[in-house]
Amino acid sequence: MFAGAANPNILVPLKKMQITNLDTNKSFDVLYNPQSYQQSRSAEYAQLPVMGTDVPMLQFNHGSGETLKVQLFFDSLSAGSEVGGTDEDRNKFSANSRQSSANNQIDVRDYTKKIYDLTLVPGPNGPKHAPPRLRLVWGSLFFEGYLISCSQNFVRFDENGQPVRATLDCEFRQYIDPAMQNSQRPLESPDTTKYRLVHQSDSLWSLAGKEYGETGQWRAIASANGLANPRKLRTGDLLVLPGLE
Numbered sequence: 001m002f003a004g005a006a007n008p009n010i011l012v013p014l015k016k017m018q019i020t021n022l023d024t025n026k027s028f029d030v031l032y033n034p035q036s037y038q039q040s041r042s043a044e045y046a047q048l049p050v051m052g053t054d055v056p057m058l059q060f061n062h063g064s065g066e067t068l069k070v071q072l073f074f075d076s077l078s079a080g081s082e083v084g085g086t087d088e089d090r091n092k093f094s095a096n097s098r099q100s101s102a103n104n105q106i107d108v109r110d111y112t113k114k115i116y117d118l119t120l121v122p123g124p125n126g127p128k129h130a131p132p133r134l135r136l137v138w139g140s141l142f143f144e145g146y147l148i149s150c151s152q153n154f155v156r157f158d159e160n161g162q163p164v165r166a167t168l169d170c171e172f173r174q175y176i177d178p179a180m181q182n183s184q185r186p187l188e189s190p191d192t193t194k195y196r197l198v199h200q201s202d203s204l205w206s207l208a209g210k211e212y213g214e215t216g217q218w219r220a221i222a223s224a225n226g227l228a229n230p231r232k233l234r235t236g237d238l239l240v241l242p243g244l245e
Contacts, residue, residue: 016084017138019115023128029084030072031093031111033138037070041174065174068136068143072115072168075156076106085111104158108166115168118147133175135236142199142235145174177238193243197236204230211241220244 016029042064047056076096083093096106119131136143149171156165177195196207204218204227211217222230224242233239 015139017136017141019118020135020137021118021132022135022144023122023132028114030115031084031089032073032075032082033084034070034072037068037141039066039068041066065145065176066143067174068145068172070170070172072170074108074111074166074168076108076111076164077101077104077156077158078165101158101164102160104160104162104164106164108154108163112152112166112168115147115170116150116152119150134172136172137235140200143172143174144176144236145172147171148173194241196239196241198233198239200235202233204233207239207241212244217244 016031017033018027018029020027044061044064045058046061048059049056076093077099078097083090085093092106096104099105118134121129121131131146133144133146147170149169151169152166153169154163154166156163158164194211196202196211204221205215208217208221209215212220218230220242221227221239224240227233
C-alpha cells in the first residue's frame with residue numbers, strides 16, 4: 001500500500017464539485033473536494049492630479065470580474081469512498097488503492113488533464129475558436145467564467161516514476177452575459193424587463209416577490225418563459241422577468 005499524508009478531504013462528505021463545459025454541455029465531478037476556495041474582485045480608479053494637494057482625486061473607471069481561486073487534489077493510491085467521478089472511476093480507484101504502489105494502474109495525469117486542458121482552444125471541430133466557458137457548482141458556490149490559469153504540481157510517484165498524487169492551482173475569471181448586466185441593478189423599477197439566473201433555492205414565487213413585491217405575479221414569469229410546470233426550475237437557467245404595467 002502507498003504510504004503518505006491522508007487525503008485532506010476524507011472528513012468532508014460533501015457532494016463533489018461539478019465542472020460543466022457550457023460550450024459542449026458536458027460535466028464531470030472533481031475527484032476530491034477542495035479544502036477551501038478564494039473569491040476576489042477589484043475596481044479600477046484613475047488618479048487625477050490636483051495642483052496644491054498631497055493626494056490626487058480618484059475617478060472610478062470600471063469594475064473587474066470576480067476571480068475564483070481553488071486548489072484541487074488528486075491521488076490514485078489513497079482512494080476510498082470519498083472519491084468523485086463516475087461509478088467506473090470510483091470502482092477503478094477503489095481497486096487501485098488496494099494494490100502496492102509497484103502495481104499502480106492509474107496515471108493521475110489522465111485526471112488532471114481534464115481540467116488542465118480547459119485552458120486550450122478546442123480542435124477544428126469545436127464550437128468556437130476559444131477556450132470553453134465553464135460553470136462550477138459546489139454546495140452554495142455557483143460560478144460561471146473561464147479557466148485563465150492552471151498550475152500542476154506532481155508530488156508523489158510510484159516505483160516506475162508514474163505520478164500518483166498531484167495538486168492543481170486553478171484561477172477562474174467570471175463571465176457575465178451582457179443580457180444579465182441589468183440583474184446587477186436592484187433599484188430598477190418592476191416595469192422594466194430584466195433577466196435573472198436561477199440559483200438552487202430560487203422559485204417563481206420568490207423571484208416574483210423580490211422583483212414585483214407580490215408573489216402572485218409568478219404567473220407572468222412562467223408565461224414569459226413558456227414554463228408549463230412552475231415547480232421545475234433548473235439551476236443555471238436564464239429567466240426573463242417581464243416588465244409589468
